[in-house]
Amino acid sequence: MITKIMKAEFTAIIKKEGDWWLGWVKEVPGANGQERTKEELMISLKEATKEILELYRQKATPETISEFEEMTAVPRHNEIKDLMARKICTDLDIPNP
Numbered sequence: 001m002i003t004k005i006m007k008a009e010f011t012a013i014i015k016k017e018g019d020w021w022l023g024w025v026k027e028v029p030g031a032n033g034q035e036r037t038k039e040e041l042m043i044s045l046k047e048a049t050k051e052i053l054e055l056y057r058q059k060a061t062p063e064t065i066s067e068f069e070e071m072t073a074v075p076r077h078n079e080i081k082d083l084m085a086r087k088i089c090t091d092l093d094i095p096n097p
Contacts, residue, residue, distance in 0.1 A: 010025050010027050016038075020036065021036070024045070028049050028053065031048040050092045053092075
């Protein structure tokens with residue numbers, strides 16, 4: 001059996017343009033934002049990423065889900081060795097089953 005570990009790691013592309021911070025999440029189409037501060041932008045991008053991934057998850061769940069077994073494909077936070085990936089999981093409130 002081959003086991004692969006998935007990392008929840010996303011790249012924020014950001015820049016300051018005049019009085020605004022602009023950015024998007026490279027790996028998640030539609031996760032973008034515009035805020036007055038860099039900190040507010042990062043919060044906005046995390047929230048957008050979380051919402052879009054939840055929407056994708058809901059769309060990917062068939063109505064016949066009762067006929068299938070659902071399993072966790074992402075390791076628990078304490079099983080992730082990469083500290084940044086663990087922090088992102090925590091920041092995005094990805095459940096730790």
